[in-house]
Amino acid sequence: MTVTRRERLRNAVLQDIKTIALRQMVEQGTAAVSLRAIAREIAMSPAALYRYYASRDDLITALILDSYTNLGQALQTSYNLLLGEPPPAQILGMTRAYRNWALEHPIEYQLIFGNPIPGYSAPMEVTQPAAQRAFIPLAQLLLTLWQEKSIHVPEMYEHIPETIQPHLETWGSFFLISSFTGDACRFYPLLYLGVILWTRLHGLVTLELFHQLTPMVGDPAAMFEHECRQMIYQLGIK
């Protein structure tokens, strides 16, 4: 499949627009994205941008999708590097990867997990699968560690609340497809545990990112590390 010069240029501009949009968001916040400001910086007329994105909302959606795949790739890369390490190092490495990505890409993180942008509403049928894909490496890690019996699900999480079980089954089957062998009903507590751990990570990272933690503890990085070790301890990893 040949890529004409025109297509190459087109892709470069598509990318440029997104890069500049992100940069402007870094400076002004996610809500401040503006086609005209982007056009000014890229030295194009505002109208020209409509050759690339059908509307402002379309551009935002593209940025959100990029952010998800970007996060997913960061996690995947980290996962690959950690193969062969002892289980605790693998878990710790992955949590660090999550935190580092957030700190290095605060705007992408806000796009995904922060306040909605005024006047914009994300098309769920597009963003949700993207979200799901981003978390595959985390699920993968838990799954393989568990199958090697390096992890065990703490007692308390063995019983999933009744109202949650059915949702886990529909949603979680996505992660099952590729690599799970064995009794499916034992898989769901593990998945649930994964979500729980994610909420803890997320709390730490979000509060650090928005500078809520620094005035209290001064060194959020140390706190993060400490709390991750506590999680690993709770998982009974050896």
Place this chain on the structure above:
Amino acid sequence: MTVTRRERLRNAVLQDIKTIALRQMVEQGTAAVSLRAIAREIAMSPAALYRYYASRDDLITALILDSYTNLGQALQTSYNLLLGEPPPAQILGMTRAYRNWALEHPIEYQLIFGNPIPGYSAPMEVTQPAAQRAFIPLAQLLLTLWQEKSIHVPEMYEHIPETIQPHLETWGSFFLISSFTGDACRFYPLLYLGVILWTRLHGLVTLELFHQLTPMVGDPAAMFEHECRQMIYQLGIK
């Protein structure tokens, strides 16, 4: 101290402006607040608002301060109602109060904990003490439970990372003033534990509020409850 009719009216209008601003934020997001829109709704000229707030930023700051005291009051009320209950019920009650407040006041929650508003930067010397005050009831609860020996600090949290200890001392002395009796150095691990628990709460609540949890588990309320019980269990509360 007499309150003239003029002052009464003035206070009413000050309050009206804030109420309308919040309502518009609910509809359009925190970043969409606009003096002109408020003026339109209140049936005043835009210029008139400058008799009440020196600028748009001033208004936002007022809203943030209100949000903090509002959260603090909700927690305090809940704390008072829980006095006399057994310790686990007290903890559970307070975590619920935090979650309920967030769900019932999503915009105030976003103002405090969410993305910064483009073009606005909060004056820390004003907002931070307000933040501190809001969390007094939570600190109070942990403190009294611990002094009654209904709570113990899990082993893992007895040692605070070295870089964090000094910050806890300056920041945490605020909570000490009123009611702590006994060895101060044993107080800091408890405070640190409080911050940790808060990050967990916050992760759960934030993800629920931004609808990240529903597609996964369906029933975030059940998950919250479940995780809070797990926290209580970890605290060894009897």
Place this chain on the structure above:
DNA sequence: TGTACATCAGTGAACGCGCGTTCACTGATGTAC
């Protein structure tokens, strides 16, 4: 109690700015014969 004056709430017009989007157009790049 009435009068004179100061204070304050609120107005309306204006300044200068930015926004998303549409439309008829020009001129360059590609394609079919």
Place this chain on the structure above:
DNA sequence: TGTACATCAGTGAACGCGCGTTCACTGATGTAC
């Protein structure tokens, strides 16, 4: 290889809108004597 035509990138002007803030002003509310 050259020509005719279709496709596409990009322009510039315009539409209608909203924004925060300033300024000189009117008229009502309070205050001192």
